[in-house]
Amino acid sequence: MTAHPFPDDICVALVACLDPEGRADDHTLDRDQATQAKLLIDKLASIVWESAPDGIVETDSPTWRAFTGQSYDDWKVYGWLTAIHPDDRLVTMEQWRNTVQDERAVKAEYRLRKQDGQYRRMRVHAVPSRDAHGQIMRWFGINIELPDHFDLPEIAAERAVPKSRPQQQNAILANSDDEAVTR
Numbered sequence: 001m002t003a004h005p006f007p008d009d010i011c012v013a014l015v016a017c018l019d020p021e022g023r024a025d026d027h028t029l030d031r032d033q034a035t036q037a038k039l040l041i042d043k044l045a046s047i048v049w050e051s052a053p054d055g056i057v058e059t060d061s062p063t064w065r066a067f068t069g070q071s072y073d074d075w076k077v078y079g080w081l082t083a084i085h086p087d088d089r090l091v092t093m094e095q096w097r098n099t100v101q102d103e104r105a106v107k108a109e110y111r112l113r114k115q116d117g118q119y120r121r122m123r124v125h126a127v128p129s130r131d132a133h134g135q136i137m138r139w140f141g142i143n144i145e146l147p148d149h150f151d152l153p154e155i156a157a158e159r160a161v162p163k164s165r166p167q168q169q170n171a172i173l174a175n176s177d178d179e180a181v182t183r
Contacts, residue, residue, distance in 0.1 A: 046063070046067055046122070046143050046144060046145040047061065047063040047064050047067050047122075047142065047143035048061065048063050048140075048141070048142050048143075049061040049063070049064055049140075049141050049142075049143075050138050050139060050140050050141065051138070051139045051141075052138070052139075053100075053128075053135070053136040053137060053138065053139070054100060055096055055097070055099070055100035055139060056077055056078075057075060057076045057077060057078075057079070057080055058076065058077075060072045060076075061075075064080070064143075066115075067112070067114060067115070067143075068083040068112065068113060068114065068115065069114070069115035070082070070083055078093075081093060083112055083113045084110050084111065084112060084113075085110065085111035085112070085113070085119050087111075088110040088111050091110075092108065092110045095108050096108075099126065100139070103128060103136055104128075105125070105126065105127040105128065106124070106125070106126050107123070107124070107125055108123075108124045109121065109122065109123055109124065109146070110122055110124065112143065120145050120146075121145070121146040121147075122143045122144065122145055122146065123143070123144045123146050124141060124142070124143050124144075125141060125142050125144075126139050126140065126141035126142075127139070127140055127141075
């Protein structure tokens, strides 16, 4: 197991399950490994999601829906932005667009609205999955809920540039390729 620690005892773990007896062709072992990996992800992440190579959400995420209360139709394409705190939307959208354009993994933070209307701070990690030719096939991401006292200096610095809500919403609308987010 390789663990990458975050401050305040938050960890992201990547697990490689190896069979010491070399039973690589045993399908039971594969199912057990998949079950263990799913359990790890379910316990680690508040939300797991994926998107198309262009960054557009096309695939349902039951964990996103359970956390935010959004339906699949509400959160697909760019609808997920409506669950992001209004003060974080522009920075989040710009960072995601840059990530997709640069084809690089991303680590971000934003406030996400729960079903009860309260905003919770989330650490987000997304990585591209590539085919044998290096082309991105999908983006996979996890959101980890952060304790209230957790803060990243680089995120705080980005938020320090004040923007009015109308400026943010206009920028999001101007930058949206598909369905505009206006809620």
